[in-house]
Amino acid sequence: METEINCPLRYLQSLLGGKWKMPIVCMLAGGTPLHNATIKRRLGQITSTMLSQTLRELEADGIISRKQFNEVPPHVEYSLTERGQSVVPILAELGTWATEQMAEQQKIPACGGCSAKC
Numbered sequence: 001m002e003t004e005i006n007c008p009l010r011y012l013q014s015l016l017g018g019k020w021k022m023p024i025v026c027m028l029a030g031g032t033p034l035h036n037a038t039i040k041r042r043l044g045q046i047t048s049t050m051l052s053q054t055l056r057e058l059e060a061d062g063i064i065s066r067k068q069f070n071e072v073p074p075h076v077e078y079s080l081t082e083r084g085q086s087v088v089p090i091l092a093e094l095g096t097w098a099t100e101q102m103a104e105q106q107k108i109p110a111c112g113g114c115s116a117k118c
Contacts (some may be wrong), residue, residue, distance in 0.1 A: 011056060015061050020046055020054045025063060026027065029088045033077035034068065063087070 005011045016022050020043065027042055028034060040051050055078060056065040063084040067077045081089070 015063065016087070018054065020050065021058060021063075023078065024054060025087065025093055026095070028064060028078060028080045028084065029091070031079075035075055035077055035080040035091055058084075075087065 005014060016025065023043060026037060029037060036051065036055070039055075040046060040048065043051070046054075055064065055066070059066050059078075062081055064078050065081050067079070069075050069077070
């Protein structure tokens with residue numbers, strides 16, 4: 001049984017924590033719905049199982065929406081909900097901060113893989 005989360009930062013972490021959630025939200029910030037295979041290809045080293053689990057969690061939390069097309073072959077598209085779109089400016093700011101910190105710490109350059117909005 002999970003206890004109630006009273007800390008806003010812990011709540012945020014429960015929604016967007018983990019290795020893949022923020023990159024997925026950032027990827028979907030471009031506004032174009034994406035197929036599962038496109039997301040997997042852009043993320044690189046994520047397993048199919050982990051991608052499915054992460055997408056299910058984001059959908060359950062109301063961050064992304066899933067639209068299934070009953071065609072042959074069947075396919076699914078993912079996009080941000082209004083709730084998901086509301087976090088994009090915050091992620092963009094975090095990305096700017098992280099890019100500055102990487103430059104100051106002489107780390108490798110930022111990937112530039114996120115959309116222009118994030």
